[in-house]
Amino acid sequence: MAHAEAHAHDGHDHNHAPAGIGRWLFATNHKDIGTMYLVFALIMFFIGGAMAMVIRLELFKPGLQFVDPGFFNSMTTMHALIMIFGGVMPAWTGLANWMIPLQVGAPDMALPRMNNYSFWILPFAFTLLLLSFFLPGGAPAGGWTLYPPLVLQAGDSFGLTIFAIHMMGISSIMGAINVVVTIMNMRAPGMDLLKMPLFCWTWLITAYLLIATMPVLAGAVTMLLTDHYFGTAFFNPAGGGDPVMFQHIFWFFGHPEVYILILPAFGIVSEIIPTFSRKPLFGYESMVYATGSIAFLSFIVWAHHMFTVGMPLAGQLFFMLSTMLIAVPTGVKVFNWTTTMWRGSISYEPPMLFALAFLFLFTIGGFSGLMLAIAPADFQYHDTYFVVAHFHYVLVPGAVFAIMAGVYYWLPKWTGHMYDLKLATWHFWLSTISVNVLFFPMHFLGLAGMPRRIPDYNVQFADWNMVASIGGFAFGLSQVMFVWIVLKSVRGGGPKASARVWDDTNSEGLEWTVPSPAPFHTFETPPVIK
Amino acid sequence: MSIQKKLAAAAGLAGLAISAAAFGHPESSLNLPVGVTPISQQAHYLHMLTLWVCVAIAVVVFGAMIYSMVKFRKSQGAVADTSIVHSTKAEIIWTIIPVLILIGLAVPATKGLIIIEDTRNSGLTVKATGYQWKWQYEYISQNDGKTESPISGVSFYSALEEKSNFTRQLGSGLDPNQVENYLLNVDHPLIIPSGVKVRLLLTGNDVIHAWWVPEFGMKRDAIPGFVNEMWIQVDEGKEGTYRGQCVELCGRDHGFMPIVVVVKTKQDFAAWLAAQQQASAPAATATAATTASL
Structure with missing residues (x-):
């Protein structure tokens, strides 16, 4: 893509970022806010990860050795809430903040002050959520799905949890609005929608999903709040309410939510695979349409999370068949990525390694997803470790690996320094091997009959639980390497990165036209795209 | 680097073979039990059917990926053919084939669901x-x-x-x-x-x-x-x-x-x-x- 990039050569120092703490507290620069989001997400990954370590420690062998069953339930609940709302979602918003203005040739996000606000809500929301550990009754322990009536048995943490979820929701909605407005209004002249890099496309669709579903979650948890404190009976059968209605509302949010977590990953992978195959993405438009189709389908499949609640046959059939349909656009994506590599010139730098691991392991998660869609078989899988294996395959080697791929892809652009490629390759192999040792045996456990969310189990499940725990500890430890590699690059270690960073002439993103590190202000004059 | 990849591929294939061999073994705790009711036998049948369909797709798709990853390595002098960017024919083929496979799965699944939901004539x-x-x-x-x-x-x-x-x-x-x-x-x-x-x-x-x-x-x-x-x-x-x-x-x-x-x-x-x-x-x-x- 040809372009005119004038301002980088005008001899003017663009790194006049404000100094001191004010730079971060009052940040309106998309790069600073993106950095804060990413740092926040990393911290949350480690907090949520520590909780996963507690879970795997307790499940290392049969019998209760370390924690009370109630605390165990808090661990599973908080692990999910923190990883989803504190880890993956802010990481995507961070990447969006950094990269979307750079990719569409905009000087910043469209609504910079709201951007500041949407970030700074998060530390408060999660501080509140984490403070619930110190309240009478402990942290929420009814599962991240918050099903009533169980969730209404929570102690003093209940109101705090609901409030924290509201804050996260507001933050997400504002972040999403910012993405939509930026993409719709601030593209450089000539940057047609169908010329945008796929990361912008998938994020645009994600943003619409967020705007559509976060208010639904807010409504659901508000009804829980009034049921708990103000004597309403939305979900209380004794008062004429309906506990199953909550599940319908929750999953109407919850299913699009899982695509909120994975669509930006599709975007990142769709950029990394072409770069390191030195070939344009195969079937760009079909990728966009496939993403749109997945987003549409995500709104009409929610009750496949609830096959066991006793829906009418027609309802079960509808949700089974519509769910199976998702395999079609998802398949199109996988085939397009594969064809992109076909007759390419492939090299294996860390971003590509993570993207390829994503390709294989997300596909495995897709296969187990198809199996789960088959309702008569789902009655066997439902709420077992098979489900745990499925969603961890799509979320960890799926979403999280794509985040890491994205960070390794753009880190030199952010810091101006190439990170330690050898160490990052080690990080990749350790992560990929251990993540499979961690999650693959969970398929076996579920099929053999181990329910999820239990702190102790029959001895027949002992072997694979021990294997999974060992994989878990290895995976957790491997992530310390990630912090080390990133910190080294941030602190100026490693060789200087060029503007294009990767030796490839095909990647079209405008981010490769600005110097590395990207100056504090970019595209003050819009680039012209032919 | 290339040795690492070969090792990984070999390990992956070996793992697949081991898990495939273990599936379906009567005393194995790796798989769903066949069970003792018509419903459980049907669930097991659908489970195995879907699993093997997935394995077959995986062999083809992962095979194509691994072939590309090995064959088109830059380190082996592969030159990218940048003209391959789109093919409506290919997109139609790989939309229709999955649809057909899904219909093949949906029919027995629907039949199974109808049997499960029929609670009449109980003793x-x-x-x-x-x-x-x-x-x-x-x-x-x-x-x-x-x-x-x-x-x-x-x-x-x-x-x-x-x-x-x-x-x-x-x-x-x-x-x-x-x-x-x-x-x-x-x-x-x-x-x-x-x-x-x-x-x-x-x-x-x-x-x-x-x-x-x-x-x-x-x-x-x-x-x-x-x-x-x-x-x-x-x-x-x-x-x-x-x-x-x-x-x-x-x-x-x-x-x-x-x-x-x-x-x-x-x-x-x-x-x-x-x-x-x-x-x-x-x-x-x-x-x-x-x-x-x-």
């Missing part, structure tokens, strides 16, 4: 109520094909058996390996006959629970304010003890409310039921007498 109706953290079973009625006759006075609670309960306490110092059927044993199991369609009514008393015995192939939620139903028909000749657990998070002791079902022959079941009714009858009379004398 015995039992109600299971979930409590934090035990089950209650009430025998409601019997049907000999002509008339529905109520069963009265047969009802009991079914909770985790003592030995497991002592052992599972935090820091008990007891070894779970020494406890027979650790966490999967109860004081009073549910008793049902083989060869009879048993209709199970499910509800919850406090929070949502879910009733599941893997060998029976069906699980359903027990929800306060709702009565759900499911059916079990254990094949004749498959009498024995079957174990499962609550599978919907129901609070602190969710992991400690197992389900045990003892399947007896029709004759043995009839004898057991008669004994239960007799045992409860004098008690009921006595209670009535006590109430009257007050």
Whole structure:
């Protein structure tokens, strides 16, 4: 893509970022806010990860050795809430903040002050959520799905949890609005929608999903709040309410939510695979349409999370068949990525390694997803470790690996320094091997009959639980390497990165036209795209 | 680098072969049990069918990926053919083929679902109520094909058996390996006959629970304010003890409310039921007498 990039050569120092703490507290620069989001997400990954370590420690062998069953339930609940709302979602918003203005040739996000606000809500929301550990009754322990009536048995943490979820929701909605407005209004002249890099496309669709579903979650948890404190009976059968209605509302949010977590990953992978195959993405438009189709389908499949609640046959059939349909656009994506590599010139730098691991392991998660869609078989899988294996395959080697791929892809652009490629390759192999040792045996456990969310189990499940725990500890430890590699690059270690960073002439993103590190202000004059 | 990749590919293939060999082995704990009811056998069939379809797709797709990854390496001098950017034909082919495969799966799945949801013509109706953290079973009625006759006075609670309960306490110092059927044993199991369609009514008393015995192939939620139903028909000749657990998070002791079902022959079941009714009858009379004398 040809372009005119004038301002980088005008001899003017663009790194006049404000100094001191004010730079971060009052940040309106998309790069600073993106950095804060990413740092926040990393911290949350480690907090949520520590909780996963507690879970795997307790499940290392049969019998209760370390924690009370109630605390165990808090661990599973908080692990999910923190990883989803504190880890993956802010990481995507961070990447969006950094990269979307750079990719569409905009000087910043469209609504910079709201951007500041949407970030700074998060530390408060999660501080509140984490403070619930110190309240009478402990942290929420009814599962991240918050099903009533169980969730209404929570102690003093209940109101705090609901409030924290509201804050996260507001933050997400504002972040999403910012993405939509930026993409719709601030593209450089000539940057047609169908010329945008796929990361912008998938994020645009994600943003619409967020705007559509976060208010639904807010409504659901508000009804829980009034049921708990103000004597309403939305979900209380004794008062004429309906506990199953909550599940319908929750999953109407919850299913699009899982695509909120994975669509930006599709975007990142769709950029990394072409770069390191030195070939344009195969079937760009079909990728966009496939993403749109997945987003549409995500709104009409929610009750496949609830096959066991006793829906009418027609309802079960509808949700089974519509769910199976998702395999079609998802398949199109996988085939397009594969064809992109076909007759390419492939090299294996860390971003590509993570993207390829994503390709294989997300596909495995897709296969187990198809199996789960088959309702008569789902009655066997439902709420077992098979489900745990499925969603961890799509979320960890799926979403999280794509985040890491994205960070390794753009880190030199952010810091101006190439990170330690050898160490990052080690990080990749350790992560990929251990993540499979961690999650693959969970398929076996579920099929053999181990329910999820239990702190102790029959001895027949002992072997694979021990294997999974060992994989878990290895995976957790491997992530310390990630912090080390990133910190080294941030602190100026490693060789200087060029503007294009990767030796490839095909990647079209405008981010490769600005110097590395990207100056504090970019595209003050819009680039012209032919 | 290339050696690493080859090793990884080899390890991946070996892993696939090992797991494929282990699937379907009768004593293996790696796979879904075939079970003892028509529903469980059907679930197992659909599970294996979908699994093999997925394995076949994986072999083709992963094969193409691995081939590309090995064949088109830059380090081996591969030059990119940048003209391959789009093919409507290819997109149509790989949209239609998956649709056909899905239809192939949807047909048996739909048939299976229709059978599962057909709870008519049951011979015995039992109600299971979930409590934090035990089950209650009430025998409601019997049907000999002509008339529905109520069963009265047969009802009991079914909770985790003592030995497991002592052992599972935090820091008990007891070894779970020494406890027979650790966490999967109860004081009073549910008793049902083989060869009879048993209709199970499910509800919850406090929070949502879910009733599941893997060998029976069906699980359903027990929800306060709702009565759900499911059916079990254990094949004749498959009498024995079957174990499962609550599978919907129901609070602190969710992991400690197992389900045990003892399947007896029709004759043995009839004898057991008669004994239960007799045992409860004098008690009921006595209670009535006590109430009257007050």
